[in-house]
Amino acid sequence: MRSQLGPSFWRLFVSSATSNLADGIGRTALPLLAASFTRDPLLISGLVTLAFLPWLLFALISGVLVDRIDRRKAMAAANVFRALVMTALGIAVLADVAGIPALYAAAFLLGVAETVYDSAARAMLPSVVRRDQLDTGNSLLSTEENVGQSFLGAPIGAFLFALFAAAPLLTNAVGFTIAAVLILMVRGNFRQVRPDRSTITADIRTGLSWLRAHQLLRGLMLISTAIVGVASMGEAVFVLYVLEDLGVPEAGFGLFLVAAGVGGLLGGAVAGWIGRRLGRIWAMVLADGLGGAAYVAMGLTGHAFAGAVLFGTYGVTVMVWNVQSMSVRQALIPTELFGRVQGAWRTLVWGAIPVGSLLGGLLASLASVQAVFVLSGGLQVVIAGAGYVVLNRHRDQLSAAFETATAEPSLERS
Template sequence: MKVPLGRPYWLLWTAGAISFAGDGIMFGALPLLAASITRDPRIVSLSEAAGNVGWLLLGLISGVMVDRWRRTSTMWIVDAIRAVVAGALAAAVLSGLGTIPLLLVTAFLLGMLAPFFDNAASVVVTDVVVPTALERANGYSQVSLLSLKNLIGPPLGAALFVLSHGLPVLLNAVSFAIAALLVWTIRTSAPARVRAPDRHLGRELREGLVYLWRHKLLRTLCLLLTIVNGVGAGILSILVLYVLEVLHLPEQGFGWLVAIYAVGGVAGAFVTPRLSRRMTTSTNLVAAMVISSVAIIAFGLLTVFVLVAIAAIVLGFGSTWWNVVSITLRQRMIPAELLGRVTAVYRMVAFCAAPLGAVGAGFLAHTTDLRTPYLLLGLLQLAATAVSAPMIRREVRASADPGSAG
């Protein structure tokens, strides 16, 4: 019998779904807005890089704050601020004042807020859901993320962009506001964090760093995720140009390809809990990464839209497979009092490569062509997986393989 996930989880899920929809609309429109101003891949890729700088500057500190603050309160306050920032950009674009510097500043500000929300959202599920239901809860969260942020949102954002360049940005701001209001209604569902009076920022940061460094499995997964995030940011930063100039699709084609990716991701979210029960955690992690890498390589080899679409489905499936298994593994292995800090260290280290990947792909595309970055980045991810696989298998066995126990 399935354990009910409860009202707090479903309100958090609803708030997340609304926010994901707004993000998806923005995701489908913002690259088109940048491309409407300039076709230089170096400049277009900077918007992706600017959005990830926040993890470099505030990633570690956000983890300490998430362990100090009530996690639901962190989420609604951050979303309220993001609604104001996105609203200011919407007003500027609707007034015909949208420029590349303005887009970069907005991406930077939203990126500075993202670590606080993302860290809180990734660990708050352990406050409102029983441990045996974590895979299901994480799977449902991935479904809402993929179906709304990747499947429905981007095509809608691209279509709305054609009608009005500022409308998608405005809807994104509204989604932040609604999500903030919903989480505010259940702000006391997550427990207030208790902090000893002799604690201070440096010591708490060090505890998170030391725990991750000494945990061989989490350390290995973190290093692999660093490569994966760099690769992901790279392929995403030039995707709009790949769609327009390699696949020769109209502007809406960017949203189509992202939506196709999401179809594979939604399938992965529903299938992963079954795969987790039937295979070991190490097999799940390595297999997910291998098929994702092969799909990225296919982007660099293929130019026929139907074949690229199949590769996008495979990439979506593999990415979600990895996400659900790795997130659940972290939630179960890391002590509750350290979860925010260790998660922040884990994600901050991984996100360090994102700006480098985005800018690197842009410069590589500028000096070669738009297909070469996909081929090289896919091969890099596949090589990193091959190097990491033996350590993952060994450490999962040493940890009594929590995934294979179902």
């Protein structure tokens, strides 16, 4: 497999794995730190809201940016910025001057950097592998993302937090710095050739127009927006679900994310096979429906072990969906437009997370955290059914997108 995918892919893989490990440590530490300041569901959900608000505000601009500059340098700069933010937050925690406002500020700034990093990272893969290798490449990258963030980063972050609160933040900063250096070792020219020098506004308009005119991707985008929005209702209060509803101590919080990481490993291993066996449409629809069912069951159980198993099951379904969805986008979106179209996509899809997070926090305050999971899961099942109707209209176009493989990327010969 290594010789088939080529050295440029594997350099990208190692850099991404390092970045995701750091990201996993930070994503575990921040909600734990927030829970140490308050147990108010609305304030806790505000952390997720601020973390994803930049996707609503800056995703379009970030997409234009990564289509204009070297994507490696964009990823490196974003990781250096994230390292500086986490260093500053770590120092504030050590000085005992951090609080919810500081966490909100850090979450927002990290989110801004992520819009650049993630847009550039997703746009790089089609430049280092052939089209017929996208499923394999996405499975590997998605698997290492889940392993780094959940299977390894989560328990490391929880363990370091138990030692002292600033430890995972400073470790996170070191990881981002190393990842920034590693991504610059990927050889090749990742600046897209631009025949004209259009304005930023014109570039944004181009991405939006292209996506609006593509019925298949437009439909998939609307389904993804609905799924992500309702799923974020539960994710926003997940730390309270584990600590309070299931009675798990803070040191054990990371184990729940490990369960999701194990599920992600399994999902990444079988995503390609499921897609080939059932077809992409059924793979995505079943992933969404089963994920929703797992959420409902989480809301109905009060046992920690059952909750962990169900969250791991949810991790499987998320991975299967992500691999299929990303492969479809990478196969259909022209490389020179990928950053702009992906920016438009993420503006709507991830822009739904702040809204869903606030609704989840509000519902948890008015009813209960477990009620949030039941409602969120039920809505995901309904969306799965609607998704089948939408995607099935474009079955032939979806199949045709993967019939012809592209030539080997030129950078593999450099």
